[in-house]
Amino acid sequence: MFQSLAAKITAGIVCALAIALAFVIWRADGLSDSLEAKRNELASERAAHAITRGSVETLQGALEKFVGAGKAARAAQLSSIEAQAPRSAVLRSKAAAIRAELESLEPDDQCRTPGFVMED
Numbered sequence: 001m002f003q004s005l006a007a008k009i010t011a012g013i014v015c016a017l018a019i020a021l022a023f024v025i026w027r028a029d030g031l032s033d034s035l036e037a038k039r040n041e042l043a044s045e046r047a048a049h050a051i052t053r054g055s056v057e058t059l060q061g062a063l064e065k066f067v068g069a070g071k072a073a074r075a076a077q078l079s080s081i082e083a084q085a086p087r088s089a090v091l092r093s094k095a096a097a098i099r100a101e102l103e104s105l106e107p108d109d110q111c112r113t114p115g116f117v118m119e120d
Helices: 002-104
Strands: none
């Protein structure tokens, strides 16, 4: 009877260990699947970040070209304004002379065109 009881206890322990082993294997399989899913998700995120970085670099390059073109245009405009300054001064003095002459005219005087206006 003692051997029968020992065999039953041994069988019970073996069954319990088999159930525990089956549970551990099932749990390990679940963790393995979860790990694989996380690895796939990480790979997808890295690919998406690579695409995003490429887009950002493309946009930065385009922005640098745009800003460079704007700076070049601004420099050209300032150069043009500086080159036009002497001509503008001449035209302002002619306009001032015309205004001065207009102020000196009487209402029934004829307005003549000054000679320096016709020079250009």
